[in-house]
Amino acid sequence: MSEPAEQVAPVATEPAAAAAAAPAKGGKKGGGKGAPKKKFSPDDFPLPEYVAHRLAVWERVKEQQASAGKEHVPIKVTLPDGAVKDGVSWQTTPLDIASSISAGLAQNAVVASVDGKPWDLQRPLEADCKLELFVFDSPEGQHAFWHSSAHILGQALERRYKGFLCVGPPVDKPGGFYYDMAMPSAEQAVAAEDFPDIQELVNLIVKEKQPFERLELSKQDALDMFAYNKYKSEIIQSKVPDGATCTAYRCGPLIDLCRGPHIPHTGRVKAFALTTVRAAIHTQSRRDSLTFETHARTLELERLLARERRERCAAARVWRVVPCRQAAQGPPGAPRGAQEAQPQDDRSGAGALLL
Numbered sequence: 637m638s639e640p641a642e643q644v645a646p647v648a649t650e651p652a653a654a655a656a657a658a659p660a661k662g663g664k665k666g667g668g669k670g671a672p673k674k675k676f677s678p679d680d681f682p683l684p685e686y687v688a689h690r691l692a693v694w695e696r697v698k699e700q701q702a703s704a705g706k707e708h709v710p711i712k713v714t715l716p717d718g719a720v721k722d723g724v725s726w727q728t729t730p731l732d733i734a735s736s737i738s739a740g741l742a743q744n745a746v747v748a749s750v751d752g753k754p755w756d757l758q759r760p761l762e763a764d765c766k767l768e769l770f771v772f773d774s775p776e777g778q779h780a781f782w783h784s785s786a787h788i789l790g791q792a793l794e795r796r797y798k799g800f801l802c803v804g805p806p807v808d809k810p811g812g813f814y815y816d817m818a819m820p821s822a823e824q825a826v827a828a829e830d831f832p833d834i835q836e837l838v839n840l841i842v843k844e845k846q847p848f849e850r851l852e853l854s855k856q857d858a859l860d861m862f863a864y865n866k867y868k869s870e871i872i873q874s875k876v877p878d879g880a881t882c883t884a885y886r887c888g889p890l891i892d893l894c895r896g897p898h899i900p901h902t903g904r905v906k907a908f909a910l911t912t913v914r915a916a917i918h919t920q921s922r923r924d925s926l927t928f929e930t931h932a933r934t935l936e937l938e939r940l941l942a943r944e945r946r947e948r949c950a951a952a953r954v955w956r957v958v959p960c961r962q963a964a965q966g967p968p969g970a971p972r973g974a975q976e977a978q979p980q981d982d983r984s985g986a987g988a989l990l991l
Contacts, residue, residue: 676836684798686864687889693861694891698851714766723761731757731900734769745769746777747897756897759850782806784848784899786813791890792837793817796830801892802867818867831910838908845903846888850896852881868893
């Protein structure tokens, strides 16, 4: 998918949901407690009307493909170390192979590669192949993780605003993701004040552990599925040749055009923080077609950045000298009276994605 073109003035740049969710202060000194915070209820954010049609097309195509059937024959799966595992075509998945190696690998694996092609852990293998499994620490794992997180964000945005999603790619450097969306009316806009509602919807989606499912679509089926969304329709018309196919992914009620691969389910994302929102102009529609990019990052990214900072600190062996009366014995290898500098929790990057 293409990304939005030129950016216009930011709509809001409040860092993280915590800032937007801060309670109001009393008007008088020592006075009131401010307005009580409204309790979140998912019933306040029903699904958009177009979701029912989208799901109906998905189920129809899925049923057609299931009735066609696939031949199940023995296959050989070769791992990077040369080990060979037995499997069955259109039945054995990379996750099955990971489980046969160890429970820890099955738990930590994020995505796979089959004969050099990105592959979902739960997508069946089709023939003899070379299989490689990736955990989050790998570039392949991180890319898939950010990408899946973007779909979670997209689902929350659909429920909150009933808008029309455009593109939602991962951002590999420094890490994170975003989704841009056109609002149902020109009077609406995404604002930082909405972040608490979006955050609660994201938490609900994660808690439900919605599986990511992949489906191959003909061009006509794709156009039918996304007939309500001019942005998706334009992407299909311009990117998918006549007679060719494309793929879509589903998690819960969200379905989006996507090459994949994705993590097994939404529950793999442990924490989520919205960072910024800004206006953008979509490249594949009229120049006055304004969309809103909503950016986010996850706890996994924060941990990754913190680990990199710790590793840099350890490599530099930074020492902070303090008086001997404060530290009679420094860390091993350090001058007497020294303390090892502790990496700080640097959050300076929060709220600065793609600004």
